Amino acid sequence: MRHAVAALLRKDLRLELRSPEAVPAMVLFSLSTFVLFHFALDEAEVSGNLAAGILWVTLLFAAVLGVNRLFVAEREEGGFDGFLLAPVDRTALFVAKATLLFAFLAFVEVFMVAAFAFLLLGPSPWAPLPGLVLVLALANAGIAVVGTLVAAIAVQTRARDLLVPLIALPLSVPLVIAGARATAPLLADGGAGALEGRWLMTLGLYDLVFGLLAYAIFDFLLED
């Protein structure tokens, strides 16, 4: 299984390197969203709840772009058939795609958080950075798992691009609640507050539940 996952990951990373598609789109989208937020809120600097909210909504919408593209190559170029013909565990595809989405999100977040600190954030971004990285990593795992499931469901439907946000956004409400509540004190005016353990627990529980569920159920999305 490890070889299959590595091979699939290598293929997807090479595809993205040769013709970058999802990642630049996600980065550009988050930059435009920050600009939009600046004008829509008419604020030069944000902090606390507002900053956390803007960051999480932007991250989630950017993630939806990536989720939309996740299985498109497999569907259009017959990758699903190729994968099903190979004598490997089907969960390998899930693990590879979730890891890929996690990597995309982490890569995008580097630019996104930098741009956010540069364009909108009032307080200094350096003090809350370790806490922010931890929360974002936990949330990325959740988005990666749920996003891969939703992408695998939606890619076989006619209304693909419509269904992804409609299903993924309600499913990620717990992530936004926990993520935004956890980051709000970090980004508060006048020094970073403490990270609350219960939000990290919520994120961890979400990752665990959906990770196990996806592991159990993903095979059914490939059976043909």
Next chain:
Amino acid sequence: MFGRGLKTLSLLSVALLVGAFALVFFYAPNDADQGFIQKIFYLHVPLAIVALFGFVAGGIYGIKYLRTGDRMHDLRSYVAIHLSLIMAVGTLITGSIWSKGSWGHWWLWDEPTLVSFLIVFLLYACYQPLRFSIEDPERQARYAAVFAVIAGAFVPLNFMAVRMAESLAHPRVLTTTGGAMPGSMRLTFLVALAGMAALFVTLWKYELASKHATFRLRALKRKLAADDETWVPNPRRSAAPTL
């Protein structure tokens, strides 16, 4: 196949619901705090509980479908989710009315149960579009079952997260469903809950029977038409499963 016991079940749910409403209006006392408006509780909470159980039942039938591949389980899952969606709309409307009556606002973001319900409703509202946009019936059933399982697991997680996010500032009636209610209120509530549950099961069985009969009829028509080649398939597509 599904007709057995329907008559008894229908009579039972009518009796329970009429009894529940009689108890609500003539037996249960007015709430000391909120007065008459609190009686919507006997409609709102049973609707919500039954809808949630319906969603979870949809997920359980989804698992059963994935394990056995029996299309009847897919139909059961579909009908349970479809009825629960209708009850969820009822819950949101009655919740909003209650909120207006007792707190003066149509919508309160600090009522976690109602907010969770809205999120769950939004998620399940995608169930029918999802079914509708997959043409192959076998794949439609499989994907719908996967969706039902994911969403079924999402329901408790979501309730937990939303409940944690609110500060629980005002006194809440919903948490007292068992503990602090006086006996007369609890009895009324339990009868109302039983009535709503019976109504759900009755409607569920009715719809299953109706869908099943439709499929049988269609199959028989097709068989008849094989002789004289006049039969045309029904051109109207629907999100409902086909057998």
